[in-house]
Amino acid sequence: MIFVTGGAGFIGSNFVIDWLASSDEPLVNLDKLTYAGNPDNLLSARQDARHIFIKGDIGDQALVSRLLQQYQPRAVVHFAAESHVDRSIDGPADFVSTNINGTFSLLEAAREYYAALPAVKQRDFRFLHVSTDEVYGSLAPNEPAFRETTAYAPNSPYSASKAASDHLVRAYHHTYGLPTLTTNCSNNYGPYQFPEKLIPLMITHALVGKPLPIYGDGANVRDWLYVGDHCTAVRRVLEAGMPGQTYNIGGWNEKTNLGVVHTLCDILDSMAPKSESYRDQITFVTDRPGHDRRYAIDASRIERELGWRPAETFDTGIRKTVRWYLDHAEWIAGIRSGAYLNRAQQLQSMN
Numbered sequence: 001m002i003f004v005t006g007g008a009g010f011i012g013s014n015f016v017i018d019w020l021a022s023s024d025e026p027l028v029n030l031d032k033l034t035y036a037g038n039p040d041n042l043l044s045a046r047q048d049a050r051h052i053f054i055k056g057d058i059g060d061q062a063l064v065s066r067l068l069q070q071y072q073p074r075a076v077v078h079f080a081a082e083s084h085v086d087r088s089i090d091g092p093a094d095f096v097s098t099n100i101n102g103t104f105s106l107l108e109a110a111r112e113y114y115a116a117l118p119a120v121k122q123r124d125f126r127f128l129h130v131s132t133d134e135v136y137g138s139l140a141p142n143e144p145a146f147r148e149t150t151a152y153a154p155n156s157p158y159s160a161s162k163a164a165s166d167h168l169v170r171a172y173h174h175t176y177g178l179p180t181l182t183t184n185c186s187n188n189y190g191p192y193q194f195p196e197k198l199i200p201l202m203i204t205h206a207l208v209g210k211p212l213p214i215y216g217d218g219a220n221v222r223d224w225l226y227v228g229d230h231c232t233a234v235r236r237v238l239e240a241g242m243p244g245q246t247y248n249i250g251g252w253n254e255k256t257n258l259g260v261v262h263t264l265c266d267i268l269d270s271m272a273p274k275s276e277s278y279r280d281q282i283t284f285v286t287d288r289p290g291h292d293r294r295y296a297i298d299a300s301r302i303e304r305e306l307g308w309r310p311a312e313t314f315d316t317g318i319r320k321t322v323r324w325y326l327d328h329a330e331w332i333a334g335i336r337s338g339a340y341l342n343r344a345q346q347l348q349s350m351n
Protein backbone atom coordinates (compact mmCIF):
# COMPACT_ATOMS: atom_id res chain seq x y z
CA MET A 1 0.00 0.00 0.00
CA ILE A 2 1.22 3.50 -0.80
CA PHE A 3 -0.24 6.79 0.43
CA VAL A 4 -0.57 9.50 -2.23
CA THR A 5 -1.53 13.13 -1.58
CA GLY A 6 -3.04 15.38 -4.26
CA GLY A 7 -4.01 12.46 -6.50
CA ALA A 8 -7.01 14.27 -8.00
CA GLY A 9 -4.86 17.05 -9.49
CA PHE A 10 -3.02 17.06 -12.79
CA ILE A 11 0.16 15.10 -12.05
CA GLY A 12 -1.31 13.17 -9.10
CA SER A 13 -4.20 11.77 -11.16
CA ASN A 14 -1.82 10.74 -13.94
CA PHE A 15 0.33 9.06 -11.29
CA VAL A 16 -2.66 7.22 -9.77
CA ILE A 17 -3.85 6.00 -13.19
CA ASP A 18 -0.32 4.87 -14.17
CA TRP A 19 0.18 3.20 -10.81
CA LEU A 20 -3.02 1.17 -11.08
CA ALA A 21 -2.07 0.16 -14.62
CA SER A 22 1.44 -0.96 -13.77
CA SER A 23 1.26 -2.38 -10.23
CA ASP A 24 -1.02 -4.63 -8.18
CA GLU A 25 -0.32 -2.60 -5.06
CA PRO A 26 -3.30 -0.60 -3.72
CA LEU A 27 -3.08 3.08 -2.88
CA VAL A 28 -4.78 5.61 -0.65
CA ASN A 29 -5.35 8.96 -2.33
CA LEU A 30 -5.85 11.90 0.06
CA ASP A 31 -7.03 15.05 -1.71
CA LYS A 32 -8.86 18.12 -0.46
CA LEU A 33 -10.51 18.68 -3.86
CA THR A 34 -9.68 22.35 -4.16
CA TYR A 35 -10.56 24.02 -7.48
CA ALA A 36 -7.57 22.08 -8.93
CA GLY A 37 -8.76 18.67 -7.74
CA ASN A 38 -11.15 17.19 -10.25
CA PRO A 39 -13.11 13.94 -9.67
CA ASP A 40 -13.46 13.68 -13.47
CA ASN A 41 -9.68 13.01 -13.62
CA LEU A 42 -10.25 9.77 -11.71
CA LEU A 43 -13.20 8.29 -13.60
CA SER A 44 -11.21 5.19 -14.63
CA ALA A 45 -9.60 4.80 -11.17
CA ARG A 46 -12.98 5.02 -9.43
CA GLN A 47 -13.96 1.56 -10.66
CA ASP A 48 -10.80 0.05 -9.19
CA ALA A 49 -11.07 -1.45 -5.70
CA ARG A 50 -7.31 -0.85 -5.19
CA HIS A 51 -7.91 2.91 -5.24
CA ILE A 52 -9.10 4.27 -1.89
CA PHE A 53 -9.99 7.94 -2.22
CA ILE A 54 -10.26 10.10 0.89
CA LYS A 55 -11.40 13.72 0.71
CA GLY A 56 -9.33 15.61 3.26
CA ASP A 57 -6.61 18.14 3.99
CA ILE A 58 -2.92 17.24 4.36
CA GLY A 59 -2.90 19.89 7.10
CA ASP A 60 -5.30 17.81 9.21
CA GLN A 61 -2.64 15.93 11.14
CA ALA A 62 -5.09 13.86 13.17
CA LEU A 63 -6.75 12.63 9.97
CA VAL A 64 -3.41 11.82 8.31
CA SER A 65 -2.17 9.98 11.43
CA ARG A 66 -5.36 7.97 11.58
CA LEU A 67 -5.11 7.05 7.87
CA LEU A 68 -1.45 6.03 8.20
CA GLN A 69 -2.33 3.80 11.17
CA GLN A 70 -5.29 2.30 9.35
CA TYR A 71 -3.63 1.59 6.00
CA GLN A 72 0.01 1.02 7.07
CA PRO A 73 1.55 2.29 3.80
CA ARG A 74 5.16 1.54 2.87
CA ALA A 75 5.52 5.00 1.32
CA VAL A 76 4.04 8.49 1.16
CA VAL A 77 4.15 10.18 -2.27
CA HIS A 78 3.37 13.85 -1.74
CA PHE A 79 1.93 15.79 -4.71
CA ALA A 80 -0.67 17.95 -2.92
CA ALA A 81 0.04 21.65 -3.28
CA GLU A 82 -1.24 24.97 -4.45
CA SER A 83 0.54 25.06 -7.80
CA HIS A 84 -0.30 28.11 -9.89
CA VAL A 85 2.20 31.01 -9.85
CA ASP A 86 -0.35 33.67 -10.87
CA ARG A 87 -2.68 32.66 -8.03
CA SER A 88 0.25 32.83 -5.61
CA ILE A 89 0.84 36.44 -6.65
CA ASP A 90 -2.84 37.35 -6.16
CA GLY A 91 -3.24 35.44 -2.87
CA PRO A 92 -0.16 33.87 -1.29
CA ALA A 93 -1.88 32.77 1.96
CA ASP A 94 -3.18 29.43 0.61
CA PHE A 95 0.32 28.65 -0.67
CA VAL A 96 1.85 29.17 2.77
CA SER A 97 -0.98 27.21 4.36
CA THR A 98 -0.88 24.12 2.12
CA ASN A 99 2.66 24.03 0.75
CA ILE A 100 4.47 24.94 3.96
CA ASN A 101 2.15 24.24 6.91
CA GLY A 102 0.43 21.33 5.15
CA THR A 103 3.74 19.67 4.30
CA PHE A 104 4.89 20.26 7.88
CA SER A 105 1.78 18.50 9.26
CA LEU A 106 2.24 15.63 6.84
CA LEU A 107 5.89 15.29 7.88
CA GLU A 108 4.92 15.28 11.54
CA ALA A 109 2.34 12.53 10.97
CA ALA A 110 4.87 10.55 8.91
CA ARG A 111 7.59 10.99 11.54
CA GLU A 112 5.34 9.65 14.28
CA TYR A 113 4.17 6.76 12.10
CA TYR A 114 7.73 5.91 11.02
CA ALA A 115 9.05 5.97 14.59
CA ALA A 116 6.48 3.35 15.63
CA LEU A 117 7.20 0.97 12.72
CA PRO A 118 9.16 -2.23 13.39
CA ALA A 119 12.79 -2.01 12.14
CA VAL A 120 12.15 -4.24 9.15
CA LYS A 121 9.37 -1.92 7.92
CA GLN A 122 11.39 1.21 8.73
CA ARG A 123 14.11 0.00 6.37
CA ASP A 124 11.72 0.04 3.41
CA PHE A 125 9.66 3.14 4.27
CA ARG A 126 10.01 6.23 2.03
CA PHE A 127 8.57 9.76 2.10
CA LEU A 128 8.78 11.11 -1.47
CA HIS A 129 8.23 14.85 -1.82
CA VAL A 130 7.37 16.11 -5.31
CA SER A 131 8.75 19.57 -6.01
CA THR A 132 9.59 21.96 -8.80
CA ASP A 133 12.58 23.45 -10.64
CA GLU A 134 11.19 26.90 -9.81
CA VAL A 135 12.90 26.76 -6.38
CA TYR A 136 16.22 27.45 -8.15
CA GLY A 137 15.09 30.84 -9.49
CA SER A 138 15.80 32.29 -12.91
CA LEU A 139 18.74 31.55 -15.26
CA ALA A 140 20.52 33.94 -17.60
CA PRO A 141 20.66 32.71 -21.24
CA ASN A 142 24.18 31.26 -20.97
CA GLU A 143 24.05 29.87 -17.44
CA PRO A 144 24.22 26.09 -17.03
CA ALA A 145 21.01 24.19 -16.26
CA PHE A 146 19.94 23.61 -12.63
CA ARG A 147 21.71 20.76 -10.87
CA GLU A 148 20.82 19.24 -7.49
CA THR A 149 23.60 21.40 -5.99
CA THR A 150 22.34 24.71 -7.46
CA ALA A 151 21.58 27.22 -4.68
CA TYR A 152 17.89 27.89 -4.02
CA ALA A 153 16.68 31.36 -5.12
CA PRO A 154 12.87 31.24 -5.34
CA ASN A 155 11.25 34.38 -6.74
CA SER A 156 7.47 33.89 -6.51
CA PRO A 157 5.32 33.11 -3.46
CA TYR A 158 4.65 29.71 -5.10
CA SER A 159 8.32 28.83 -5.53
CA ALA A 160 9.20 30.24 -2.09
CA SER A 161 6.54 28.04 -0.48
CA LYS A 162 7.80 24.97 -2.36
CA ALA A 163 11.40 25.84 -1.39
CA ALA A 164 10.35 26.03 2.26
CA SER A 165 8.70 22.61 2.01
CA ASP A 166 11.83 21.16 0.37
CA HIS A 167 13.92 22.48 3.27
CA LEU A 168 11.54 20.97 5.84
CA VAL A 169 11.75 17.60 4.08
CA ARG A 170 15.55 17.83 4.06
CA ALA A 171 15.56 18.71 7.77
CA TYR A 172 13.31 15.76 8.65
CA HIS A 173 15.86 13.44 7.10
CA HIS A 174 18.87 15.03 8.78
CA THR A 175 17.27 15.59 12.16
CA TYR A 176 14.90 12.66 12.58
CA GLY A 177 16.25 10.14 10.08
CA LEU A 178 12.98 10.05 8.12
CA PRO A 179 13.88 8.32 4.82
CA THR A 180 12.91 11.16 2.50
CA LEU A 181 13.36 11.62 -1.24
CA THR A 182 12.83 14.91 -3.06
CA THR A 183 12.27 15.39 -6.78
CA ASN A 184 12.51 18.76 -8.53
CA CYS A 185 10.87 18.60 -11.92
CA SER A 186 10.52 20.98 -14.85
CA ASN A 187 7.17 22.13 -16.34
CA ASN A 188 4.81 19.26 -17.03
CA TYR A 189 2.19 19.00 -19.77
CA GLY A 190 -0.29 16.31 -20.77
CA PRO A 191 -3.81 15.02 -20.06
CA TYR A 192 -5.91 16.37 -17.15
CA GLN A 193 -3.99 19.63 -16.70
CA PHE A 194 -6.22 22.41 -15.38
CA PRO A 195 -6.71 24.95 -18.18
CA GLU A 196 -5.15 27.85 -16.28
CA LYS A 197 -1.66 26.55 -17.17
CA LEU A 198 -0.01 27.59 -20.45
CA ILE A 199 -0.57 24.56 -22.70
CA PRO A 200 -4.19 23.59 -21.85
CA LEU A 201 -5.12 27.30 -21.61
CA MET A 202 -3.91 27.90 -25.16
CA ILE A 203 -5.57 24.76 -26.55
CA THR A 204 -8.93 25.43 -24.89
CA HIS A 205 -8.90 29.13 -25.87
CA ALA A 206 -7.88 28.29 -29.44
CA LEU A 207 -10.77 25.86 -29.88
CA VAL A 208 -13.43 28.44 -28.96
CA GLY A 209 -11.86 31.32 -30.92
CA LYS A 210 -10.66 33.24 -27.85
CA PRO A 211 -7.39 35.26 -27.84
CA LEU A 212 -4.21 33.34 -26.95
CA PRO A 213 -2.65 35.64 -24.30
CA ILE A 214 1.15 35.58 -24.11
CA TYR A 215 2.97 37.32 -21.26
CA GLY A 216 5.49 40.06 -22.21
CA ASP A 217 7.53 39.28 -25.31
CA GLY A 218 6.93 35.51 -25.11
CA ALA A 219 10.69 34.88 -24.85
CA ASN A 220 10.59 33.32 -21.35
CA VAL A 221 12.10 29.86 -21.52
CA ARG A 222 10.69 26.77 -19.78
CA ASP A 223 11.92 23.20 -19.83
CA TRP A 224 9.04 20.81 -20.67
CA LEU A 225 8.37 17.20 -19.66
CA TYR A 226 5.44 14.96 -20.61
CA VAL A 227 3.52 14.09 -17.44
CA GLY A 228 3.75 10.33 -18.07
CA ASP A 229 7.54 10.65 -18.00
CA HIS A 230 7.36 12.54 -14.70
CA CYS A 231 5.29 9.67 -13.28
CA THR A 232 7.80 7.02 -14.36
CA ALA A 233 10.59 9.12 -12.85
CA VAL A 234 8.75 9.40 -9.51
CA ARG A 235 8.20 5.63 -9.49
CA ARG A 236 11.88 5.05 -10.26
CA VAL A 237 13.02 7.38 -7.46
CA LEU A 238 10.61 5.66 -5.07
CA GLU A 239 12.08 2.28 -6.02
CA ALA A 240 15.77 3.08 -6.15
CA GLY A 241 16.44 6.62 -4.88
CA MET A 242 18.83 7.06 -1.97
CA PRO A 243 17.13 8.39 1.20
CA GLY A 244 18.03 11.99 1.97
CA GLN A 245 18.82 12.77 -1.68
CA THR A 246 17.17 14.96 -4.27
CA TYR A 247 16.76 14.20 -7.98
CA ASN A 248 16.20 16.72 -10.75
CA ILE A 249 13.76 15.52 -13.42
CA GLY A 250 13.53 17.06 -16.87
CA GLY A 251 13.29 16.31 -20.54
CA TRP A 252 16.08 18.53 -21.95
CA ASN A 253 13.37 20.48 -23.79
CA GLU A 254 13.95 24.21 -23.40
CA LYS A 255 11.35 26.21 -25.33
CA THR A 256 10.23 29.82 -25.34
CA ASN A 257 6.57 30.33 -24.45
CA LEU A 258 5.98 31.84 -27.89
CA GLY A 259 7.64 28.82 -29.52
CA VAL A 260 5.33 26.47 -27.57
CA VAL A 261 2.25 28.43 -28.62
CA HIS A 262 3.36 28.47 -32.27
CA THR A 263 3.81 24.68 -32.10
CA LEU A 264 0.34 24.24 -30.58
CA CYS A 265 -1.23 26.45 -33.28
CA ASP A 266 0.51 24.51 -36.04
CA ILE A 267 -0.65 21.14 -34.63
CA LEU A 268 -4.20 22.47 -34.26
CA ASP A 269 -4.06 23.79 -37.84
CA SER A 270 -3.46 20.22 -38.96
CA MET A 271 -5.68 18.33 -36.46
CA ALA A 272 -8.63 20.75 -36.26
CA PRO A 273 -8.32 22.99 -39.36
CA LYS A 274 -10.38 26.16 -39.82
CA SER A 275 -10.23 28.94 -42.39
CA GLU A 276 -7.55 31.05 -40.61
CA SER A 277 -4.49 29.83 -38.74
CA TYR A 278 -4.80 29.60 -34.96
CA ARG A 279 -1.67 31.80 -34.85
CA ASP A 280 -3.95 34.75 -35.74
CA GLN A 281 -5.47 34.47 -32.22
CA ILE A 282 -2.13 35.21 -30.47
CA THR A 283 -2.06 38.45 -28.42
CA PHE A 284 0.65 39.83 -26.15
CA VAL A 285 -0.40 40.94 -22.65
CA THR A 286 1.32 42.75 -19.76
CA ASP A 287 4.00 40.54 -18.24
CA ARG A 288 3.57 38.70 -14.91
CA PRO A 289 5.32 40.63 -12.08
CA GLY A 290 8.75 39.16 -11.33
CA HIS A 291 8.40 36.70 -14.22
CA ASP A 292 11.39 34.31 -14.20
CA ARG A 293 13.20 34.45 -17.53
CA ARG A 294 14.53 30.95 -17.92
CA TYR A 295 14.39 27.52 -16.24
CA ALA A 296 16.45 24.55 -17.39
CA ILE A 297 16.96 21.21 -15.68
CA ASP A 298 20.11 19.12 -15.81
CA ALA A 299 18.63 15.61 -15.44
CA SER A 300 21.95 13.77 -15.71
CA ARG A 301 21.93 12.49 -12.12
CA ILE A 302 18.64 10.56 -12.35
CA GLU A 303 19.69 9.29 -15.77
CA ARG A 304 23.12 8.14 -14.58
CA GLU A 305 22.28 6.82 -11.12
CA LEU A 306 18.76 5.47 -11.61
CA GLY A 307 18.73 4.75 -15.35
CA TRP A 308 15.60 6.84 -15.98
CA ARG A 309 14.99 8.37 -19.42
CA PRO A 310 11.90 10.14 -20.76
CA ALA A 311 9.97 8.07 -23.31
CA GLU A 312 8.52 11.10 -25.13
CA THR A 313 10.25 13.84 -27.05
CA PHE A 314 8.58 17.26 -26.95
CA ASP A 315 7.34 16.64 -30.46
CA THR A 316 5.63 13.31 -29.67
CA GLY A 317 4.36 14.40 -26.25
CA ILE A 318 2.82 17.64 -27.44
CA ARG A 319 1.00 15.95 -30.34
CA LYS A 320 -0.42 13.32 -27.94
CA THR A 321 -1.50 16.12 -25.62
CA VAL A 322 -3.33 18.15 -28.27
CA ARG A 323 -5.05 14.95 -29.46
CA TRP A 324 -6.13 14.21 -25.87
CA TYR A 325 -7.76 17.64 -25.40
CA LEU A 326 -9.49 17.34 -28.80
CA ASP A 327 -10.85 13.93 -27.76
CA HIS A 328 -11.98 15.03 -24.28
CA ALA A 329 -14.43 17.84 -24.96
CA GLU A 330 -16.63 16.59 -22.09
CA TRP A 331 -13.81 16.93 -19.58
CA ILE A 332 -13.20 20.51 -20.75
CA ALA A 333 -16.94 21.29 -20.66
CA GLY A 334 -17.12 20.05 -17.04
CA ILE A 335 -14.51 22.60 -16.06
CA ARG A 336 -15.88 25.41 -18.21
CA SER A 337 -19.40 25.04 -16.76
CA GLY A 338 -18.12 24.47 -13.20
CA ALA A 339 -20.03 21.15 -13.05
CA TYR A 340 -16.86 19.39 -11.83
CA LEU A 341 -17.00 21.55 -8.67
CA ASN A 342 -20.47 20.20 -7.86
CA ARG A 343 -19.20 16.68 -8.37
CA ALA A 344 -16.25 17.47 -6.08
CA GLN A 345 -18.59 18.84 -3.43
CA GLN A 346 -20.73 15.70 -3.49
CA LEU A 347 -17.78 13.34 -3.38
CA GLN A 348 -16.60 12.33 0.09
CA SER A 349 -14.69 9.14 -0.43
CA MET A 350 -14.56 6.16 -2.75
CA ASN A 351 -14.20 2.47 -1.84
Ligand code: NAD
Binds near residue numbers: 037078079083131189
Ligand atom coordinates in the same frame (compact mmCIF):
# COMPACT_ATOMS: atom_id res chain seq x y z
P1 NAD B 1 -2.51 20.65 -9.26
O1 NAD B 1 -2.75 22.04 -8.80
O2 NAD B 1 -3.06 20.22 -10.58
O3 NAD B 1 -3.07 19.61 -8.19
C1 NAD B 1 -2.87 19.77 -6.82
C2 NAD B 1 -3.78 18.78 -6.10
O4 NAD B 1 -3.55 18.93 -4.68
C3 NAD B 1 -5.27 19.03 -6.33
O5 NAD B 1 -5.93 17.80 -6.56
C4 NAD B 1 -5.75 19.65 -5.03
O6 NAD B 1 -7.11 19.37 -4.74
C5 NAD B 1 -4.81 19.00 -4.02
N1 NAD B 1 -4.64 19.80 -2.81
C6 NAD B 1 -4.36 21.14 -2.72
N2 NAD B 1 -4.30 21.51 -1.44
C7 NAD B 1 -4.50 20.39 -0.68
C8 NAD B 1 -4.52 20.13 0.70
N3 NAD B 1 -4.33 21.11 1.60
N4 NAD B 1 -4.75 18.87 1.14
C9 NAD B 1 -4.96 17.86 0.23
N5 NAD B 1 -4.97 18.06 -1.09
C10 NAD B 1 -4.73 19.31 -1.56
O7 NAD B 1 -0.94 20.46 -9.20
P2 NAD B 1 0.02 19.62 -10.16
O8 NAD B 1 0.37 20.46 -11.32
O9 NAD B 1 -0.56 18.28 -10.36
O10 NAD B 1 1.32 19.52 -9.23
C11 NAD B 1 1.46 18.44 -8.31
C12 NAD B 1 2.77 18.62 -7.57
O11 NAD B 1 3.85 18.63 -8.50
C13 NAD B 1 2.86 19.94 -6.81
O12 NAD B 1 3.50 19.69 -5.57
C14 NAD B 1 3.71 20.83 -7.70
O13 NAD B 1 4.42 21.77 -6.93
C15 NAD B 1 4.62 19.81 -8.34
N6 NAD B 1 5.13 20.17 -9.66
C16 NAD B 1 4.27 20.56 -10.66
C17 NAD B 1 4.78 20.84 -11.93
C18 NAD B 1 3.86 21.22 -13.07
O14 NAD B 1 4.35 21.57 -14.14
N7 NAD B 1 2.55 21.15 -12.92
C19 NAD B 1 6.16 20.73 -12.18
C20 NAD B 1 6.99 20.33 -11.13
C21 NAD B 1 6.46 20.04 -9.89
